[in-house]
Amino acid sequence: METLKAKNKETKKTTMKISGAEAIIHCLLEEGVDLIYGYPGGAIMPVYDELYKFQDKLTHILARHEQGATHAAQGYARVTGKVGVAMATSGPGATNLVTGIADAQIDSTPMVCVTGQVFRHLLGSDAFQETDIIGISTPVTKWNYQITKASEIPEIMAKAFYLARSGRPGPVLVDITKNAQLEEFEFSYEKCTGVRSYKPVPKPKVEAIDAAAELINNAKKPFIVFGQGVILGKAEEELKALVEKAGIPAAWTILGLSAMDTDHPLNVGMVGMHGNYGPNVLTNECDVLIAIGMRFDDRVTGRLDDYAKQAKVIHFEIDPAEINKNVMSDVAVLGDSKKTLELILPKIKENKHDAWHNEFKEKYKVEFDQVINDQLNPTKEGLTMGEVLKEINIASENKAVIVSDVGQHQMFACRYAKFNQSKSNITSGGLGTMGFALPAAIGAKMGAMDREVVAIIGDGGYQMTIQELGVINQHNVPVKIVVLNNEHLGMVRQWQELFFDKRYASTVMTNPDFVKIAEGYHIKATRISKRENLKAAIEEMIAFKGPYFLEVCVEKEDNVFPMIPSGASVSEIRLK
Amino acid sequence: MEKETYTISVYSENNVGLLNRISGIFLKRHVNVESLNVSKSEIDGVSKFTIVIVENNENARKIVGQIEKQIEVIKAYYHKNDETIYQESALFKIKSSLLFDERQIQNIIKESNSEIVTVSREFFVLSKTGRRNEVDAMHDLLKPYGIMQFVRSGRIAVTKEEMPISALLKEFNQN
Numbered sequence: 001m002e003t004l005k006a007k008n009k010e011t012k013k014t015t016m017k018i019s020g021a022e023a024i025i026h027c028l029l030e031e032g033v034d035l036i037y038g039y040p041g042g043a044i045m046p047v048y049d050e051l052y053k054f055q056d057k058l059t060h061i062l063a064r065h066e067q068g069a070t071h072a073a074q075g076y077a078r079v080t081g082k083v084g085v086a087m088a089t090s091g092p093g094a095t096n097l098v099t100g101i102a103d104a105q106i107d108s109t110p111m112v113c114v115t116g117q118v119f120r121h122l123l124g125s126d127a128f129q130e131t132d133i134i135g136i137s138t139p140v141t142k143w144n145y146q147i148t149k150a151s152e153i154p155e156i157m158a159k160a161f162y163l164a165r166s167g168r169p170g171p172v173l174v175d176i177t178k179n180a181q182l183e184e185f186e187f188s189y190e191k192c193t194g195v196r197s198y199k200p201v202p203k204p205k206v207e208a209i210d211a212a213a214e215l216i217n218n219a220k221k222p223f224i225v226f227g228q229g230v231i232l233g234k235a236e237e238e239l240k241a242l243v244e245k246a247g248i249p250a251a252w253t254i255l256g257l258s259a260m261d262t263d264h265p266l267n268v269g270m271v272g273m274h275g276n277y278g279p280n281v282l283t284n285e286c287d288v289l290i291a292i293g294m295r296f297d298d299r300v301t302g303r304l305d306d307y308a309k310q311a312k313v314i315h316f317e318i319d320p321a322e323i324n325k326n327v328m329s330d331v332a333v334l335g336d337s338k339k340t341l342e343l344i345l346p347k348i349k350e351n352k353h354d355a356w357h358n359e360f361k362e363k364y365k366v367e368f369d370q371v372i373n374d375q376l377n378p379t380k381e382g383l384t385m386g387e388v389l390k391e392i393n394i395a396s397e398n399k400a401v402i403v404s405d406v407g408q409h410q411m412f413a414c415r416y417a418k419f420n421q422s423k424s425n426i427t428s429g430g431l432g433t434m435g436f437a438l439p440a441a442i443g444a445k446m447g448a449m450d451r452e453v454v455a456i457i458g459d460g461g462y463q464m465t466i467q468e469l470g471v472i473n474q475h476n477v478p479v480k481i482v483v484l485n486n487e488h489l490g491m492v493r494q495w496q497e498l499f500f501d502k503r504y505a506s507t508v509m510t511n512p513d514f515v516k517i518a519e520g521y522h523i524k525a526t527r528i529s530k531r532e533n534l535k536a537a538i539e540e541m542i543a544f545k546g547p548y549f550l551e552v553c554v555e556k557e558d559n560v561f562p563m564i565p566s567g568a569s570v571s572e573i574r575l576k
Numbered sequence: 577m578e579k580e581t582y583t584i585s586v587y588s589e590n591n592v593g594l595l596n597r598i599s600g601i602f603l604k605r606h607v608n609v610e611s612l613n614v615s616k617s618e619i620d621g622v623s624k625f626t627i628v629i630v631e632n633n634e635n636a637r638k639i640v641g642q643i644e645k646q647i648e649v650i651k652a653y654y655h656k657n658d659e660t661i662y663q664e665s666a667l668f669k670i671k672s673s674l675l676f677d678e679r680q681i682q683n684i685i686k687e688s689n690s691e692i693v694t695v696s697r698e699f700f701v702l703s704k705t706g707r708r709n710e711v712d713a714m715h716d717l718l719k720p721y722g723i724m725q726f727v728r729s730g731r732i733a734v735t736k737e738e739m740p741i742s743a744l745l746k747e748f749n750q751n
Contacts (some may be wrong), residue, residue, distance in 0.1 A: 134593060139600045143647045144593065163647060196748040197589050197650040321641035 015188040020150030021046035021181040024114065025054045027157035030189045033085050035076065035446060037061045037069035039096075041089025042129060044116030046181035061446070061475065064467035066093050068439035070100020071465070074109045075443030078426045079401055079451075081234070083110040083164050084443065090117045091129030094175070095136060099433055101171045102140040106430030107255060108232060110169035112160050113137075117177045120148045133175050142170030150183035154190070162192035167200025168319045169232060202320060204335035204343055211331045212314045213347035215288050221356045222248045223286035223311075225271050225279075225300075228255035228429075229293015229318060233337030236260065236422045239292065241345055247352040249360050251279035253294045255429040258419035262398070268360040272300040273564045274411040277371075278363030280562070280570040283308050285359070292316040293337045296326040297430065306569035316340050370575045371561050375416065382555030383531060385409050385484050389416035391538040392454055392482070400452040400542075401426060401444050405437035405461035408490035411560045413456040435464030441479045442471050452480065452542060459485040459511050466517065472547045473521040480541050481523075481549045483514055486556045494559045499566075518549035529553035577632035581610070582654045583662060583733045584640060586625035587617055587741045589648040598625065598649075601642045607631055611664070611730035619741055622650065628731045651744055655735050662733035666711045667693070668702040668718055669725035675700065678721055688714045699724055 018026070024047050028036065038060060040048040051060045063069035066088040073084030084104075088097050094115040104111045118127040134146050143163045145156050153176070160172040216222055230239050236259050243250045243260070249268045250260060260267050269276030271283065280302075283289065289311040294300070301307045304326060315322075315329035316337055323332040333340045375386025389412060392400065398420045404413040404427040419425060426444055428436040441455035462483050472479060493507040518525035524544065528537045534552070541548045562573045588594055595614065602609050610628040617624035629636065636654050644652040672695060674681050685692065690704040704714050711728055 135596065138593060138596050139604070194748065195647060196745060198647045319645065321638075321645045323641075325638055325641070 015186040017184050018187045019046065019050075019181065020153050020176065020183050020185070021050045023150065023153045023185070023187045024157065024176070024181070025050045025058060026187060027154060027189060028085065029054075029057060030191070031083070031157070031161045033058065033083070035059045035061065036085040036087055037063050037072040037443065038087030039063055039066050039069060039089070039093055041093045041116065043090035043118055043178050044087065044093070044114075044181075046178065047087070047114070047116065047176075060087075061442075061471060063439065064470045065465065066096035067099050067435065068465050068468040068471070070097050070104070070111070070113065071433075071436050071439035072443035072446075072468075072471070073111050074100060074104050075403060075426055075440030076447040077109050077111055077443075078440070079423050079444040080447040081423065082447075083112055083161055085112050085114070087114045088116070089129065090115060090133070091131045093129075094131055094133035097173075098136060098140065099431075101137055101173065103428050103431040103433045103436065104171040105140045105142065107428065108169050108228060109171065110164040111171040112164050113171060113173045115173065115175045116181070117146065117175045119179045120177045121179070123148075123177065133173065137173045140171070141173050144173040144175070146175040146177070147180050148177045150180045150185040153180065154187060155192075158190060158192040159195065163195070163198070167198075201318060201336045202334040204333065204340045208331055208333045209340065209343045209347065212333050213344050215312050215314055215331060216246055216248075216290065216344075217349045217351070219288035220353070221286045222246065222288040222290060222353065223279075223282060224248050224250035224290045224292060225253065225283075225294055226250060226256045226259055226292040227253040227294025228259075229316070229337045230256060230259040231422055233293060233318070235293070235338035235341050238338055238341035238345065240264070242341055242348060245345065245350055246348050247350075247357070248290070249353070249357050251276070253297070253300055253429075254414050254427060256294060257414055257425040258422050261420045262418045263420070266357070269364070270415060271570075272297075273302070274415065274560050274562065276364065276415075277367035277562050277573060277575065278360040280564065280573045281363060282359060284310065284569070284571045286311050288312045288314065290314045290316070291327075291329075292341070293318070295322045298326070301326060302564045302568055302570045302572070306571065367562065367575065375412070380555070382558070383529065383534065383552060384558060385412035385554055386416045387531070387534065388482065388484060388538070388552050388554070389413055389456070391535055392542075393418045395538045395542040396452050396454065400424070400454045401448060403427065403437045403441040403444050403453060403455045405455075405457040406432045406434045407458045407461060408486075408494065408558070408560050409456055409458045409484040411491075412484075434461035437461060438465045438481065439468045439471075441481070442468060442477050445477050445479045454480045454482060457481065457483050458490060459483055459487060459509060459514070460489045462514070469518065469521040469523060472523060476546060478546050480544075481518075481547070482541070483549070483551045484554050485511065485514065485551055486554050486558065487511060488556060490558070491560070493557070497557070497559070514551045515549070523547045523549050525549040525551070527551040527553065577634055579630050579632050581628060581630050581657055582636045583657070583660050583731060584625070584627040584629065584636070584643070584652060584654045585733070585735065585739065586627065586643055586652045587619070587650040587739070588623050588625065589650070590621065590623045591648045594646065594648050597646050598627075598643055601639060602629070605635065605639065607635065607639065613730035613732050615732070617741070619745070622741065622745075626731060626733055651739070651741055653735070653739055655733075659737065660733040660735050662707070662731050663705055664708055664711055664729050664731050665703065665705045666715070666726065666728040668704070668715070668723055669699050670702065670718065670721070670723060672696065672698055672700050674721050681718075681721060684714065684717050688717070690714065
C-alpha cells in the first residue's frame with residue numbers, strides 16, 4: 001500500500017469529510033459502476049443507506065439469494081467486459097457469495113465483491129453473523145482484503161478494481177467492518193495504476209514471437225485452439241486475421257466460443273469432452289498446435305500422456321503459471337493476446353492448408369451422419385435439445401447472447417448455438433456451477449439491453465436459483481428463459497447409463513409445474529412437447545417484448561455425443 | 577520423477593493474509609511443508625519466506641509458479657540443496673545436574689560446536705546451528721541422558737546465485 005500511496009501523491013484532489021459507507025459509493029462511481037447486485041443485512045446497512053441516497057446514480061438490484069447476485073455480476077461482466085459488482089452482508093451473506101466467486105476465479109471473470117463485517121472490536125469473538133470471509137475466500141479470489149478503518153477505503157477499493165480487471169482478470173473480495181462504514185474521514189480518490197509486486201501483463205519477447213512464426217510458417221498441419229483469452233484480450237480481429245492469413249483450421253474451448261464467427265469456413269468446432277469429432281481426433285495428428293488464451297483444462301485434453309504428443313506446441317498466454325502446467329510447450333509466447341497476435345501477424349506467411357482442412361471436413365461428415373443429423377433433424381418422437389438450439393439460431397439470426405447452465409443442455413447449447421458476435425456465449429466452464437444461468441442471464445441482459453439474451457437451462461439447475469425469477473419480475477428484465485425439461489439430471493444420468501450399469505441413483509426428478517411458477521412471478525409462460533409447435537413457440541418467444549418463459553419437454557433419456565470418456569485420450573472419442 | 581529437497585525463497589510485501597494464501601497452494605497439492613521461515617530480507621520493507629519441500633522438479637516448478645502469481649509476491653525462486661547455503665538452529669534444554677554427573681555431556685558440547693546459552697540451577701540450554709544431520713546427530717547423542725525440551729527452527733538459506741529483487745522493484749518504480 002505504501003507504493004500505491006507513492007504513486008498517487010502528485011495529483012491531490014480536493015477532499016471532503018464523509019462516512020466510510022458513503023465513501024464506498026463514491027469509489028464505485030469513480031470506477032464507472034452504475035449497476036450492482038446484492039442483498040442487504042445488518043453489517044452492510046450503512047452502505048445500503050447510502051445506496052438509497054445515491055439511487056439516481058447507482059442502481060442496486062436486489063437478488064433473491066447472494067449466489068444469484070454473484071452470477072448476475074458475472075453475466076454482466078462477461079457480456080460487457082467491465083467489472084461486475086456484488087454486495088452482501090457478513091456471515092451467511094458473505095458465504096453465499098463463495099460459489100460465484102469460485103466460478104469467477106476459475107473462469108477469469110472480473111468481479112468485485114463487497115461484504116459487510118462485524119465491528120472491528122468484535123472480530124474473532126464469534127459475534128452475530130461473524131464469519132472469516134477472508135479466510136474462506138482466500139483460495140478462490142485473485143485478491144482479498146479486510147478494511148477495518150474508513151481511511152483505508154479509497155486505496156483498497158481502487159486496488160480491488162485494478163486487480164479485478166487487469167492482466168488475467170478475476171474476483172476480488174473487500175470485507176469492510178461496520179465501524180469502518182460508520183467512521184468519517186477525509187475522502188479523496190485516485191485510481192490505482194500499479195502494484196509493485198504484481199506484473200499483470202508480461203512483455204512479449206521477440207525471440208518467442210519469431211520462434212512461433214517460424215513453426216507456424218513451416219507447419220504442414222497447423223491447428224489453432226483458442227480460448228477465452230482471445231475475448232478477454234479483445235483479440236478477436238487479430239485471431240481472425242491469423243487464421244485467414246495462414247489458412248489454419250481453428251477450434252475453440254467452451255469459453256472461447258463466440259470469439260470467432262461459428263460459420264467462418266476455418267472455424268472447425270469445439271475441442272474437449274463433448275466437442276466435435278474432427279478437432280479432437282486431429283489434435284493428435286496436427287504437427288503444430290497453436291493454443292491461444294486457453295489453459296489445457298482436463299476436459300479439453302483428455303488423458304494428458306496421449307495429448308498432441310506428435311505436435312510442436314505454441315502457447316500464447318498472459319499468465320506465466322499456465323505455461324507448462326498441463327501441456328509442455330515448445331514455444332511459450334507470453335503477453336496480452338491482442339499484442340502478441342499483432343506482433344506475430346506481419347511475420348506470418350500467407351498460406352493454405354486445403355488437404356489438412358479437408359480432413360476436418362471429412363470428420364465433420366462422419367459426425368454429422370452419426371450424431372448431428374439426429375439432433376438437428378430428428379425422426380424420433382421426442383424433441384431433441386439440438387433442434388431447440390437450431391430454432392433459436394434461426395429465430396435470433398445467430399445474434400443472441402446464449403447463457404447456459406451446466407449439464408447436457410449446456411453441451412448441446414455450446415455445440416449447436418451459432419454466434420456472429422463476440423462475448424455472446426456465457427456459461428460456467430471451469431467450475432460447472434449448476435444454477436448459474438438464470439441469474440447470469442439477468443446480468444447479461446442488463447449489460448446488453450440492445451441484445452436478445454436467451455438462457456438455456458436444464459430442469460435441475462433451474463431449480464437451484466429459480467428464485468431469481470423474482471428479479472425478472474420486479475425489474476421486468478426481458479430475458480428469454482428456455483428450460484429443456486427431461487425430468488432428469490441428464491448428464492449424471494448419462495454417466496450412470498454408460499459407466500455405472502444404469503444404476504440411476506438420485507437422477508430422476510419429479511418437477512413442479514414450471515409454467516405456473518413463472519406465471520406466479522407474472523412472467524409470460526408456455527410449455528411445448530411436440531415438434532410441430534417448436535418453431536412457432538421459439539418465434540413467439542423471440543418476438544415477445546418482455547421476459548418470457550418457455551418450457552420444452554424433451555426426450556427423457558437422450559445422450560450427448562461425441563464423448564471422450566473420463567481418462568480416455570482425445571483419439572478415443574466416442575460417437576455413440 | 578525423483579523427489580528432492582527444494583528450498584523455495586519468496587520475496588513479498590509484508591501482508592497478513594499472504595501466509596494463508598501461500599500455505600493454501602501447498603495444501604491443494606497435498607505437499608507437506610518440511611519447514612517454513614518468515615523474516616525480513618535484504619531489502620527494506622520486503623519480507624522473505626524460506627520454505628522447504630521434498631518434491632519432484634516439475635511439481636516444485638508449478639508450485640513456485642502459483643506462488644509467484646499471488647498479488648503480493650514480488651518474486652519466488654526454488655533451489656536444490658547444492659545451490660544454497662543453508663542452516664537450521666536448535667535449542668536443547670537439559671537438566672543441570674547432568675553436567676556434573678555425566679562426563680560425556682561436556683564432550684558432546686565441545687565436539688558438536690554448540691553453545692551454552694544459559695545455565696541455572698535446574699537446567700541449562702544448548703544452542704546448535706548447522707545442517708539438519710548435525711542437529712539430528714547431536715539430538716541422538718543427548719537423548720539417552722534425557723532432553724527436557726527440544727526445538728528446531730525452519731531452514732534459513734541464501735543462494736549462491738543472485739536474486740535480483742532490487743532490479744525488479746526499480747523497474748516498477750520507473751514505469
